[in-house]
Each structure stands twice: as structure tokens, then as C-alpha cells.
Amino acid sequence: MNGKTLDRPWLLIAEREITTKLRDKTFVGSTLVMLLIVMVATILPALIIGKGGADKIAVVDEAATKVVQQASTTKGGKGYETVRAADRPAAEKLVTDGDVKAALLPGTDGYVVLGKDQVDSGIESGLREAAATVGTQANAAKAGLTPAELHAGTKVELQLLKPGPLPDLVSHFVKIGLALVFYMTALGFGMMIAxxxxxxxxxxxxxxxxxxxxxxxxxxxxxxxxxxxxxxxxVVIAGAALIGLLVTDQAAVLEVVAPVAGWFVVFFVLGFVALAGLWAVAGSLATRQEDLGSTTLPGQMILMIPFFFSVFAGGSATKIASFVPIASSMSMPGRMLTEDVPVWEPLLAILILLLATVLIIRLGARLYERTLLQTGRRLGYREAIALKAS
Incomplete structure (x- = not known):
């Protein structure tokens, strides 16, 4: 041992843990499995959104119908389908209810593409080009027009009824993905520690x-x-997700996920450290590999219950869970992705999680000291707490 490791023996143990895991086929295999899951979770929403029949566009007059028809002929593939609405309120309802992808309505100088929380860039650009083409053709039929007059009535504006960063389906998948990454990482490493x-x-x-x-x-x-x-x-998994987003032309997702990623790292580290101490205690209570089924059960429950809460619970339950230690590591980043969360909420959740992590790791250290050298039989948590320090 050199002076550095003698002064800081924990550093020597950390290096030993890292080098041992990097040579472990199970660890390498689990990492590859997680990479595959993340890639599927990243690409699948784009594939689902891309499936189905022709995209439906609501219109209220014949002029807009011609524009949609023109866009459909130049789009290729499944094209667009027009849905006739009586007036603008009726078209807005179709958009809000999700019956149509967007609406093409008369504007002050051409048309307005109306969307709910987002309009697909392909639909917007297709309608914009088609409006310019149809308008130009109509204006060109007239004689003696200036270039400005020739393109009059072809301007397309974008309006959103409920501005939002991501489609609901994509937001839901990313929210589940963040919770799943924490759950699988904490569970996988936890079992390896034990x-x-x-x-x-x-x-x-x-x-x-x-x-x-x-x-x-x-x-x-x-x-x-x-x-x-x-x-x-x-970091490796995030890199795989980045590649998946870029390949499927979902770069817009990065603009929303990137600010949340920093918060996720903080919640991840604090939650993982607390759980790592508990997993080490679960291993110290056991004397054989067969004992881990019972000693690791509390840690598995601490992970599993918050995971299902963060994914399937309603708004109020998820909000409560986002302030509960460990559960907050999975719930709060998801809320920040899908809701307008004031900054004091994640800061408060981090403070609560930090205090809980300190208490958990201190309790874990005491139990670890008392039980690590205990052999011969499996110990229970109550028995371990009752043991006196040697």
C-alpha cells in the first residue's frame, strides 16, 4: 500500500470495487440489457406516433381544403385527410379532443396552423409549402402583380391552444424511463453489493x-x-438515449430533458447512496447467498413501491411521493418533466432526501459494524439493531 491508500483506506476499497465489477460478466451483461431497454424506450414512441392512417387536418372552408389536398400530394405515403368543421370553435374542439392532428384556419394574411400542445414539424412545413404553392398559383393567374402581391395570402402562422414541450405520449415514456433507470440501477447494484x-x-x-x-x-x-x-x-445509458433521439429525429425532446437531467443526477446520487448503505447491511446480515432473499426484501420493497407510485399513481399521490425520501428520486424528476413545478419544490425534496440519506447511512454504518463479522447464522434487522457495538 502507498501513503495515499494508508491514509484513505476507503479509497483502496473503492478502487477494488470498481476493478472487480468491470471484470464481472454479470455487471457487463446487465449494462448491455439496460442499454437495450433505453434504446427501445427512446425509439418506440417515435415508431408508435409514426404509425396509423393519414394524419387528419381540420378545415372550415374550401380554400383550406385545397391547401391540405396540395400538401397531401407532395407529402407522399399516407398523406393528409381533411375533416370539415363548422367554424373555428368546432375546429378547436377537434384539436383539443385529439380527433385531428391540427387545424388549418383562415388568418389575417393567409392561414393559421392550430395545434394543441405541439404541431408536428412535418405537418407545419407541409401545410406552409402547400399554402405558398396554392396561393402563388392563384395570384399568378392574375396579370400585372408585384412580387409582394404574387405571394399575398400565403403566410402561415403557428398557434398553440395549450403550449407544452412534448406530446403526452413522449412525456409519459420519458417519465417512465427516468424512474426505470433509477429503479433498475439501484436494484442491480444493490444486489451486487449485498x-x-x-x-x-x-x-x-x-x-x-x-x-x-x-x-x-x-x-x-x-x-x-x-x-x-x-x-x-x-452516462453510458444517456449517450445511448441521445443517439436514439437523434436517429429518430426527436432532438426537441433534448431541449426539455436536458434541464431536468441535472436535477435527476442530484436525486439519483442521494437516493443511491442511501440505498447502497442498506444493501451493504443486507449482505452483512446474511451468511450465505441463500439468505439474501430475506435480508434484501426490505430494500426491494423500498424501491418497488415508489417506482409503481411514480409511474401509475395519480397527480396528488405522485406529488406527495415526490417529497418522500427515495421515492422522490423517481417521482420528482418525472413531475418536473411533465408539470410546471416551482423551483422550491425540488429544492425542498433534495433537502429532505439529503437529511434522510445522512440518517440512513449513519444507521447503516452502525449495523454494518455490528454484523459484518457475525457468522454462523442469518441475523434479522431487529436483532442487528439490538446488538451492542463490539
Missing amino acids: QSVVQEKESRVVEILAASVPIRSLLWGKVLGNTVLALTQI
Whole structure:
């Protein structure tokens, strides 16, 4: 050992954790599986949105009908289908209810493309070009027109009834994706932490380590090493998601996800550190790999229940969960993506999570010290709490 590792033994343990995991086929395989899941979750919404029949466009007069027909002939493929509405309020209702993709209505100098929260860029550009073509053809039939007069009535403006950053389907998929990344990463690394502790106990390696390094340093090293690995895995997964978004022409999603990504990293680190301490304790309570089914059950429940809350619960339940430690790591980033959340809410959630993480990791350290060298039988959490420090 050099001076650095002697002064900071937890750093030596962290390096050992990182190098061991990088040579572990199970770890590499789980990372590849997560990459595949993220790529599918990124690409699937674009494929679903792209399927179906012709996009429906609401119109209120014959002039707009001609424009939509012109756009349909130049679009190719499935084209556009016109839906006749009696007036603008009727067209707005069709847009709001999702019965049509957009509406093409008369404007002050041409037409207005009306959308709900977003208008597909292909629809907007197609209608814009078609309006210019139809208008030009009509104006060109007249004699003695100036260039300005020739293009009169071809201006297309974009208006949104309910401005929003992403379509509901895409927002829902990204929200689930963020929660799923935390859930799978925390669960996967958690089980690996617990298994490594049991393996060290079974092979008596832990007794050698404990004779050279303070037991708390063993815990800090495991937490630090696995946190670094988890963040690295997240960066790789984020890179895969970025490629998927760019390939499917969903660059607009990045503009919305990028500001939330920084918050997600903070929630992820705090939640992961707290859980890492609990997973290490779950391993120290066991004496065999077979014991992990019962000792890791509380950690699995702490992850599973908040995950389903963040994905399937209603608005009020999700809001409450976004302030509950651990659950907030999955719920708050999703809320920030799909709702207008004031900045004090994630700051308060982070403060609560930070305090909880400190308390959990301190309790975990005490239990880890008391149970790591206990062999012969599996210990329960109540029994571990009742044990006196050696």
C-alpha cells in the first residue's frame, strides 16, 4: 500500500470495487440489457406516433381544403385527410379532443396552423409549402402583380391552444424511463453489493480486510465505488438515449430533458447512496447467498413501491411521493418533466432526501459494524439493531 491508500483506506476499497465489477460478466451483461431497454424506450414512441392512417387536418372552408389536398400530394405515403368543421370553435374542439392532428384556419394574411400542445414539424412545413404553392398559383393567374402581391395570402402562422414541450405520449415514456433507470440501477447494484459482502464473509476475506482496514472504511469504499460505477453506467445509458433521439429525429425532446437531467443526477446520487448503505447491511446480515432473499426484501420493497407510485399513481399521490425520501428520486424528476413545478419544490425534496440519506447511512454504518463479522447464522434487522457495538 502507498501513503495515499494508508491514509484513505476507503479509497483502496473503492478502487477494488470498481476493478472487480468491470471484470464481472454479470455487471457487463446487465449494462448491455439496460442499454437495450433505453434504446427501445427512446425509439418506440417515435415508431408508435409514426404509425396509423393519414394524419387528419381540420378545415372550415374550401380554400383550406385545397391547401391540405396540395400538401397531401407532395407529402407522399399516407398523406393528409381533411375533416370539415363548422367554424373555428368546432375546429378547436377537434384539436383539443385529439380527433385531428391540427387545424388549418383562415388568418389575417393567409392561414393559421392550430395545434394543441405541439404541431408536428412535418405537418407545419407541409401545410406552409402547400399554402405558398396554392396561393402563388392563384395570384399568378392574375396579370400585372408585384412580387409582394404574387405571394399575398400565403403566410402561415403557428398557434398553440395549450403550449407544452412534448406530446403526452413522449412525456409519459420519458417519465417512465427516468424512474426505470433509477429503479433498475439501484436494484442491480444493490444486489451486487449485498452479494459481494456475503461472498467476502463466506470466503473469510472480510476478516482479513477488517484486520487491516476499519470496518466503516469498508462500507464507505463500497458505497463510493459502486456510486462511481452507477454514475458511469448512467452516462453510458444517456449517450445511448441521445443517439436514439437523434436517429429518430426527436432532438426537441433534448431541449426539455436536458434541464431536468441535472436535477435527476442530484436525486439519483442521494437516493443511491442511501440505498447502497442498506444493501451493504443486507449482505452483512446474511451468511450465505441463500439468505439474501430475506435480508434484501426490505430494500426491494423500498424501491418497488415508489417506482409503481411514480409511474401509475395519480397527480396528488405522485406529488406527495415526490417529497418522500427515495421515492422522490423517481417521482420528482418525472413531475418536473411533465408539470410546471416551482423551483422550491425540488429544492425542498433534495433537502429532505439529503437529511434522510445522512440518517440512513449513519444507521447503516452502525449495523454494518455490528454484523459484518457475525457468522454462523442469518441475523434479522431487529436483532442487528439490538446488538451492542463490539
